Amino acid sequence: MTATITSIAHYLPEEVIDNHYFESFLDTSDEWIKTRTGISERRFAKDGATSDLIVPAAEECIRKRGISKDEIDCVIVATVTPDHFFPNTAAVVQHKLGLKNAWGFDISAACSGFVFALATASSFVNSGLAKKVLLCGADKMTSILNINDRNQAVLFGDGAGVCIIEKSNDDNMGVIDQILHIDGFGGQYLHMVAGGSFKPSSHETVDNLEHYIYQDGQNVFKNAVVGMADVSAEIMEKNNLKSDDVAYLVPHQANLRIISATANRMGVGMDKVMVNIDKYGNTTAATIPICLSEWNDAGKLKKGDNLVLASFGAGFTWGSVLLRWNLND
Numbered sequence: 001m002t003a004t005i006t007s008i009a010h011y012l013p014e015e016v017i018d019n020h021y022f023e024s025f026l027d028t029s030d031e032w033i034k035t036r037t038g039i040s041e042r043r044f045a046k047d048g049a050t051s052d053l054i055v056p057a058a059e060e061c062i063r064k065r066g067i068s069k070d071e072i073d074c075v076i077v078a079t080v081t082p083d084h085f086f087p088n089t090a091a092v093v094q095h096k097l098g099l100k101n102a103w104g105f106d107i108s109a110a111c112s113g114f115v116f117a118l119a120t121a122s123s124f125v126n127s128g129l130a131k132k133v134l135l136c137g138a139d140k141m142t143s144i145l146n147i148n149d150r151n152q153a154v155l156f157g158d159g160a161g162v163c164i165i166e167k168s169n170d171d172n173m174g175v176i177d178q179i180l181h182i183d184g185f186g187g188q189y190l191h192m193v194a195g196g197s198f199k200p201s202s203h204e205t206v207d208n209l210e211h212y213i214y215q216d217g218q219n220v221f222k223n224a225v226v227g228m229a230d231v232s233a234e235i236m237e238k239n240n241l242k243s244d245d246v247a248y249l250v251p252h253q254a255n256l257r258i259i260s261a262t263a264n265r266m267g268v269g270m271d272k273v274m275v276n277i278d279k280y281g282n283t284t285a286a287t288i289p290i291c292l293s294e295w296n297d298a299g300k301l302k303k304g305d306n307l308v309l310a311s312f313g314a315g316f317t318w319g320s321v322l323l324r325w326n327l328n329d
């Protein structure tokens with residue numbers, strides 16, 4: 001028995017921020033950002049919370065599936081920008097959508113959030129614990145972004161991707177395999193210093209800008225290149241897949257150079273790599289489901305396509321899922 005994605009949708013805020021926007025107040029340039037990251041523009045949400053990015057995507061996802069909201073029995077939200085510490089964002093989403101028969105929770109795994117949540121949701125479906133999981137990867141990164149720090153301001157954007165996970169009508173389709181990793185040594189390179197129990201919020205933490213992203217970009221970069229590339233190659237080897245057998249690599253969108261290195265290691269040409277970082281930057285837990293949703297909307301995915309999802313993020317967390325595309329239609 002396998003679980004599969006039976007519907008998918010995404011939402012991006014309307015406000016487009018191009019690279020030139022940053023040139024007016026940061027020592028940076030459109031050229032530097034494009035060549036070092038692959039990003040040309042991103043979307044910033046003017047107001048609202050992460051749940052407000054999720055709700056329109058979820059409404060569309062449920063509508064496309066043609067089911068009643070009452071059939072959703074579990075909500076999982078992968079995010080590092082929850083609306084609140086508590087209640088979890090899953091509860092906020094459940095309430096806003098009126099999912100009266102659902103339980104749920106949040107997953108915190110940064111840029112690997114969607115991959116970890118997909119593995120979790122599919123095992124719930126396989127075990128019978130849930131039948132129709134609303135799986136949301138969403139982040140309002142502007143809520144933790146230091147806009148005056150050129151090392152991070154240009155990298156991130158806001159967005160949400162939502163899918164429904166159900167039992168596949170074909171056991172050879174859906175989530176076929178996953179390899180997931182965590183290693184806390186990476187925490188020193190990518191974290192938020194304050195606001196948690198380690199260092200509760202105070203005037204001092206606000207004055208010291210400790211509620212923003214802290215990132216040692218070079219160390220994250222080096223580890224991401226190795227981690228994402230290795231885990232993608234490993235899942236191919238484990239499942240006897242040659243590069244010709246892969247329809248698409250679906251990488252987390254953090255930096256085009258990390259994506260290219262991963263594709264290279266897998267022996268997959270860039271024509272088989274989903275890339276939209278140029279338009280949206282890094283939306284953390286949302287990058288992979290937004291890619292899947294866009295490629296699906298464009299009619300580029302066929303039943304039986306082998307998709308290798310690959311992620312790397314804070315923790316460090318990293319992993320890969322082999323998804324054989326099948327919308328059960």
Ligand code: ACO
Nearest residue numbers: 028029032036110111150151217218220221254255313314
């Ligand atoms: N504009 C212009 N110059 C810049 C900018 C900028 N926006 N940012 C950095 N620079 C400068 C640096 O100060 C440095 O200058 P110096 O040589 O005078 O000291 C120079 O450019 C090179 O800096 P590097 O840090 O070596 O630049 P690099 O090529 O590594 O790119 C980047 C930086 C984009 C952050 C890259 O390291 C990266 O992508 N890292 C990984 C990010 C990532 O994957 N994050 C994980 C996801 S986040 C999450 O999980 C929540």
